[in-house]
Amino acid sequence: MPKRPHPPPTRRKKTPKAPETADEYLAVAVDLEESGERWRSGDVAKSGRFFLQAITAYETTLARYPNNFDARYNRARLLYTLTQLPLPSTFFPPTSTPESRLITAIQAHKECNDQEPDSSDVLFNYGQTLASLAELYANKSFDTDDVETADQELQRLTQAKAAFENSWEVLKQCLAVQEEEFKSTLAQSQAFNGVEDYDPADTDAMGEEPDGGVRLPSDSFPSGSGNGNDTARRRNSTASSHSSSSSLNNTQWAAIVEPTTKLTLLDTALAMLEVHTNILSLATPLTASKLFSQQYIEQLTGTARVTIEEYILPIAASLHSENILEGEELSEHETEAVLHHANYLTGLAEVKYYLGFVDMSVWEQEVKNAFAKYCLFAGNADNDGNTNNTRMVDLSTSWMALCDLSTAYTTIATAIAAQDPSRAWRLAGLASKGLAEATKLAPEKGKPEVYLARGNLELVRSRIPVEAAEGSRGLLRKNAGVYYRGVVTASTSGMIGAVEGGRVKEVVEEAKVKEMLIRVEVGDAAAGKELVGSGVEAATVRRIVRAAIDEGVFGNSMLEIVG
Template sequence: MPKRPFPPPARRKKTPKAPETVDEYLAVAVELEESGERWRSGDIAKAGRFFVQAITAYETTLARYPDSFDARYNRARLLYTLTQLPLPSNFFPADSTAEGRLIAAVEAHKECNELERDSSDVLFNYGQTLSSLGEFYAHKDINPDDGNSHETATSELKRLLPAKEALEAAWQTLQQCLVIQEREYKATLAQTAAFDNDDYQNDNDDVLMDADDGGVKLPPSRRSSGTSSRSSGSGNGNTTQWAAIVEPTTTATLLDTALAMLDVHTSIIGLGGASTATSIFTEPYLNEITSNADATLTSYILPLAGKLHTEPDIDGTALAEREIEAALARANYLAELAELRYHLSLTTADLWEAAIKSAFDTITLQNPEDTTIRTVDLSTSWMALCDRSTAYATLAATVSATTPTQSWKVAAIAARDLKAATDLAPDKARPEVYLARANLELLRTLIPVAVNTDTSRSLLRKNAGVYCRNAVAAASSGLIGAVEGGKVKEVVEEARIKEALIGAEDGSVDGVQSLLAGGVTADRIRAVLRTAVEDGLFSRELLSKVW
C-alpha cells in the first residue's frame, strides 16, 4: 500500500529526549515501523510487535496533535498491514477477532478519506481494506463449532450479502481512485513535456551563449519532478529541512488500480454459487457488473499492459510478470463469469468448459499508441496453470453427478496443469501446489464413471496421500521466508489433516488421534473436514465416522 511521506527518524542519542513537537512524535513512530519492516522477512511475530508499538506511537501523536494527518494515515495503513500478516494465532488478545481488526482498518481509512478528499493514496488503501473485508465475509465460517452440519442456503446468503456490500463499496472507492489517478497522470505528462520544452529552450540558450564565448553546448540539467519540502522543529529551536519525493502517477500505477477493480468484480461474481446465484444476481445486476468489468478490461487493463514496455524504468523480467498478471486477471474473471452463468442457467456445461479454455488461451496486448503487439502465453506461468486447474476442478466437481464423463475428462486436464505447475513453481509455492494435487486426486475418486474402478480409486487415494506428504516435505526446504512461512504452515497442517482423514475413511482413526496428541485442535480438524466434504473431496459419511 502506498506510504505517506514522513521525516527520517532522528539519530539515537545516549540519553533519549522525550518528544516535544509533532515531528519528533512522528519520528518515534516511524522508527518503530521501520524496525518492523526490517524484521518482516526474518521474524514475522517480532515485526508484528514493532508494528503494534508503532500504531500506539501514532495514536500517542494523535492524542497530542489531533490534526496530524500523517499520523492518522500511517496508523490506518498499519492497522490493515496487521490483518494481512500470517501472525501466530496467539499474537492478538483473546477478545480481538479477525473481523474486528478488519473493520477497525476500514473505519480508520474511512476517516482518512473524510479528512482528505481526492487523495489517490487514501482511496487506493481504503479500497483494498474494503475488498479484504468482503473476502473475509465471503469465506467466513458460519458454523465453526458444528462439525456435523453444513451451511444451508439461508445461512450462506446471510454470509454473502455483507460480502457483496463490502466488495461493491471497494469497487466504487477504487473507481474514484482511478479517476483521480488519471488526472494526476495527465498532469505528470504535461509537467514532463513542460520540463522537456524548458530544457530544450535552455539548451538553445546555452548554445547561443557558449557560441558567443567560443564554447560548446552544455548538457541539459537533470530535474526531479513532484518534490515538496517540509520542516521539522527540534527541541533546541533549530529547524531541520527535508524533502519528500512525491512519486509520479505512471502507467503502472493506473494498471495497479484497474487490476484491483477487476479483482473486486471477479470476487463479486464468485459469490454466486449453485444455491445462491439466483438470490444474489438478477439479470440487470449481472449486466451491470459485467459491463463495468468489461470496460475496466478493454479501456484500462489491456491497453495499459500493452503500453508497459514503453516505460523507461521497467526491465524484461518485471515486464513479463506484469503482462502475465494482466492476462491472468482477465482469465480468472472470464472463468468465474462462465461458472456464474452456468449456475444461473444461462449456459451449458460444454460452453462453460469452452469458456475456461478460451480464457486461458494465449492473448495479444497491443499498445494503443503504436502498432506494437506483445504475446502473453499463460502456459508458461505456474500461477496461471494452478488457476486454470482450479477452474477445471470446479467444473468437474459441479457436473460430477450429471455428466460424469465430462467431469472425469476435465479433472484429468486439471491434473496435467498441476503437474506442469509443480515443475515451474518456486520453492515457497510448492507446498500449496502439492496440496492442490492431493485435493484433485481425492475429487477424482468420487467421480462415478466406469473406468473409476476400486483399483483406480485406491491408486488415486494413495497418490493423494503422497502429495500430502510432499507438501509437508516441500515446506522443510529451508528456502521459505518468514511471511511465506506463516502461510505455508497452514498448508502443511491442512495436508497432514487430509492425510489423516484418508486413513480415517479407510477405517483407521490413528492419524486423527496422532494429530490431536500433537497439538492440532479438534475445531481445526472439523473445519478442514467440513470444507473438504462440501468441496466433494470426501463422502459425507466421514463426518459421522470421525466424530
C-alpha cells in the same frame, strides 16, 4: 596496604528525550514502525509487537495533534497490515476477532479519507481493506459445530457482495484521482523538457546547504505557502508510508513525491477487475439466482469491460511499445494483466451457467478460450507480409495461470459430475495435467500449494461416478496421500520467508490432516491417534475435517474421529 583503584564508572542508559513537537512525536512512531519492518521477514510476531507499539505512538501523536494527517494515515495502514500478517489468534486480545480488526482498519481509513479526500494512497488502501473484509465474509467458517443454514449462507454472501461493491467504488475513485495525477505528471514532464539546461555548479539559483541538501530560493514558492511541513509520500503496491520533515529558520525544502505512472494506473485497474471477479466467485448453484439478476450481471460486465478495454489491456500493451519495462519484469506484468482478464472471464462463464444463460459446453469453451494465447497487440506487416513486434502472452508458461486453469476445470467437473460424469472425468484429467505442469514451473515457495491442490484434485477425481474412477479409487486416494506428504517436504525449503511461512503453515496443516484421514479410511488404526497428536490444534483439525466433508471428499463418519 596498597590503595585500591576506584571502581569503574557505572554505565547508565541515556534516557531518551521526551518528544515535544509534532515531528518528534511522529519520529518516535516511525522508528517503531521501521523496527517492525526489519523483523517482518524473520520474526512475524516480533514485527507485530513493534507495529502495535507504533500504532500506540501514532495514537499518542493524534491525541496531541489531532490534525496530523501523517500519523492518522500511518496508523490506518498499520491497522490493516496487522490483519494481513500470519499472526496467531493468541497474539490479539480475547475480544478481538478478524472481523473487528478489519472493521477498525476500515474506520481508520475512512477518517483519513474524510481528512484528505483526494489522496490516491488512502483510497487505494481503503479499497483493499474493504476487499479483505469481503473476502472474510465470502469464506465459509468451519470454526463452530453449528451448521450454516441456507438463509445464513445467503446473508453471509450478501454481506460479502456489499463489501466488494464498496471496495470497487473506492478503487474507482482512486483511479480517477490517479488519472489526474498522471496527467499532471505528463504536463510537468513536458514543462521540464522545455527548460534550458542549468549548470549544477551554479548555486546562485539554488542554494546549497553544508550537508549537501538543496535549498530552493524563497521565490520558488507561491505567496502564502508558509513554513509548514512538506510531506514526502511514497506509494507501494498495497501500502504507503508518510513521514514529515520540519522547516527551520524559514528554509524551504523540496519534497520528492513519487510520480503516478502507467504502472500505478495498471495496479489499480487490476485491483478493480479482481473485485469484480471475486463478486462473481460468490455464486453457487443454489445462491446464484438470489445474488445476481440478469440486469446486475449486465451492469457488472459493462463496468468490467471499461476497466479491461480502456485501462488494463491498453496499458499492458504499452509497456513494451513505449519501452516502459523490459525483460522478465515486462513479461510478469503482461502475464498478470492477461491472467486477471482470464480469471474474470471464467468467473463470468460460471455464473452464466448457474443462471441458465449458457450450457456446460459453452462454459467449458469459455474457460478454454480465456486461457488461450492472447495477442496484446499486432505489429506492423512488412513488404513480405511478415508481422513484426507482435506481443503474444502464453499463460501455459505461468505456473499460477496453470493452477487457475486447473481450478476452473475442477469447478466445472464438480458442478456437472452427477449429470455428465464422463465430461467431469475428462475435465478433471485436464486439471490434473495442468497441475503436473505447474509443479515443474513453480518456484520452491510455491510448491506446497501446488502439491496441496494436486492432493485435493485426486480426492475429487476419486468421487466422480464413472467406472474409471471407481476402479482406481484406492489408487487415486493413495496418490492424494503422496501429494499431501509432498506438501510437508516442500514446506521445509529455505526459500520460504516468515510471512510466506504463515500461509504455508496452514497448507501443511491441511495436508497433514487429510493425509491421516486417507489412512483412517483404509483401516490404519494408528492414523487416528496420530491425527489427535499431530501437533495441529484440535480446533484446526475439526475445521479442516468439516470443510472436507462439506466438499464431499470425506464422509460424516470422520467427525467421530476428531470428536
